[in-house]
Amino acid sequence: MNWGIIAENLGLYVQGAKLTLLLAFASLAISFCLAVPLAFLRNSRIAALRYAVLGYTLVFRGTPLLVQLFLIYFGLAQFELVRESVIWPWLSSPLVCVLIAFVLNSTAYSTEIFAGGLRHIPIGEIEAARAFGMSAFAQARRILIPAMLTRSLPLYGNEMIMMLHATSLASTVTLLETTGVARMITLNYYIQFEPYVTAAAIYLAMTFVLVSAFQLVQWRWAGYLENRIG
Amino acid sequence: MKTSLKSLCAAMILAATFGAARAADKIDIATDATFPPFESIDSNGKLIGYDVELMEAVCAAAKLDCNIFNAAWDGMIPGLIDGKYDALISQLTVTEKRRQVIAFSDIYDHPIFRFVAKKGSSFEFTPEGLKGKTIAVQTGTPMDAYVTSHIPGAVIKRYDTGSAPYLELTAGRADLHMSYQAQIIHSFLKSEAGKDYELVGPEYTGKDAKEFGEGVAIAINKKNTKLVEEVNKGLAIIRENGQLKALNAKYFGE
Numbered sequence: 001m002n003w004g005i006i007a008e009n010l011g012l013y014v015q016g017a018k019l020t021l022l023l024a025f026a027s028l029a030i031s032f033c034l035a036v037p038l039a040f041l042r043n044s045r046i047a048a049l050r051y052a053v054l055g056y057t058l059v060f061r062g063t064p065l066l067v068q069l070f071l072i073y074f075g076l077a078q079f080e081l082v083r084e085s086v087i088w089p090w091l092s093s094p095l096v097c098v099l100i101a102f103v104l105n106s107t108a109y110s111t112e113i114f115a116g117g118l119r120h121i122p123i124g125e126i127e128a129a130r131a132f133g134m135s136a137f138a139q140a141r142r143i144l145i146p147a148m149l150t151r152s153l154p155l156y157g158n159e160m161i162m163m164l165h166a167t168s169l170a171s172t173v174t175l176l177e178t179t180g181v182a183r184m185i186t187l188n189y190y191i192q193f194e195p196y197v198t199a200a201a202i203y204l205a206m207t208f209v210l211v212s213a214f215q216l217v218q219w220r221w222a223g224y225l226e227n228r229i230g
Numbered sequence: 231m232k233t234s235l236k237s238l239c240a241a242m243i244l245a246a247t248f249g250a251a252r253a254a255d256k257i258d259i260a261t262d263a264t265f266p267p268f269e270s271i272d273s274n275g276k277l278i279g280y281d282v283e284l285m286e287a288v289c290a291a292a293k294l295d296c297n298i299f300n301a302a303w304d305g306m307i308p309g310l311i312d313g314k315y316d317a318l319i320s321q322l323t324v325t326e327k328r329r330q331v332i333a334f335s336d337i338y339d340h341p342i343f344r345f346v347a348k349k350g351s352s353f354e355f356t357p358e359g360l361k362g363k364t365i366a367v368q369t370g371t372p373m374d375a376y377v378t379s380h381i382p383g384a385v386i387k388r389y390d391t392g393s394a395p396y397l398e399l400t401a402g403r404a405d406l407h408m409s410y411q412a413q414i415i416h417s418f419l420k421s422e423a424g425k426d427y428e429l430v431g432p433e434y435t436g437k438d439a440k441e442f443g444e445g446v447a448i449a450i451n452k453k454n455t456k457l458v459e460e461v462n463k464g465l466a467i468i469r470e471n472g473q474l475k476a477l478n479a480k481y482f483g484e
Contacts, residue, residue: 074394074401077403078400078401083401092401092402174389183304183390184370184388186305187369190307190308190311190332192308192312
């Protein structure tokens with residue numbers, strides 16, 4: 001065992017963990033804001049809108065995230081048109097490419113989770129809202145969105161954990177997040193167990209905090225659903 | 231139903247155990263096949279290249295039963311230390327740092343290292359001149375070690391494979407890439423994608439910086455001194471009978 005090497009490179013791990021958190025939270029925050037309206041469109045009465053969103057979620061849930069990331073990072077760069085366009089300064093940055101891939105992917109999964117939650121709201125809650133004379137917007141804001149989110153919580157919690165772990169793919173396009181740091185140490189010091197165990201411990205700690213926070217959220221906002229069981 | 235499910239599970243586990251076991255007495259030799267003309271995979275999925283042919287010749291000369299296969303670069307040296315592989319041939323340069331953990335055969339080649347950049351671009355090849363320039367390298371290679379310690383002011387981008395830096399160079403994400411001269415010429419400059427690029431800067435060898443090592447050799451597990459001897463014997467034979475010379479001529483026209 002060679003833990004001295006890990007101790008020497010602890011600073012790198014701190015940098016890596018910061019980047020992991022930045023990637024996970026930025027992509028989750030953006031994809032959450034996109035997924036809520038998309039969930040409504042996914043259940044829209046207009047078939048064209050419904051199928052457009054379905055097409056998008058099908059493509060991004062039907063292909064591996066790594067493939068999506070490579071297509072965006074390496075694939076787009078192959079086209080002269082893209083390289084000479086005004087968006088190239090953005091697309092040439094690995095951080096931007098990674099965020100685009102993560103957001104597109106996570107939005108697809110979150111949209112389906114929320115859309116499922118929306119479909120499972122008891123009709124009585126919606127009828128009650130209508131009986132109160134709420135406008136469509138007030139219904140969405142005060143009844144549908146809260147009910148949809150609370151019902152989606154357990155599934156969405158899983159999606160958050162999956163996204164946190166998926167950030168390890170960023171290391172394939174030169175970003176030195178937690179996994180990237182572990183791989184770099186492996187390549188420079190020829191040890192594998194210690195760097196990856198350290199990386200695993202970091203992910204585990206982050207997941208633990210995330211799960212605990214989630215339980216708190218669930219207890220606070222979705223508590224009223226609990227009573228129905230048993 | 232329950233028993234059939236059980237036996238299905240048992241059958242799966244058995245199949246997995248036997249399927250995963252490697253041929254026991256063969257010598258397992260790993261190579262990172264992303265590095266033409268030294269090691270790569272052709273369109274039929276077959277390993278080809280200078281190192282692969284050299285290793286086959288060494289094995290034949292030393293009467294060793296070898297099994298050469300492709301493996302990921304980042305697990306190669308740890309895999310050799312742990313005994314997962316018996317030997318590695320992948321243009322591995324002999325350095326002091328590597329000698330501490332693995333054994334090497336006799337050196338079979340002295341590579342030249344170069345920078346490659348877009349035609350017409352000009353650089354001053356000093357630590358100050360390259361300050362702020364983006365240099366792409368494969369992680370954990372002599373080039374990575376050199377750039378990291380001698381050009382600290384540069385932005386260094388590191389990749390898992392030997393081929394990814396070329397994608398970055400053509401995409402304009404990197405100003406320079408450093409690699410083995412022969413690899414740059416054969417895998418990039420001769421291709422359609424590399425027609426606007428050229429070798430730039432001085433030729434670097436092991437004499438210029440210790441990071442470039444003493445030369446390239448076959449890496450062998452430190453405990454396996456018998457295999458080191460046998461491989462060296464094989465190398466001596468193909469050097470003697472002209473096979474190595476023919477191989478150099480075939481690949482590099484030397």
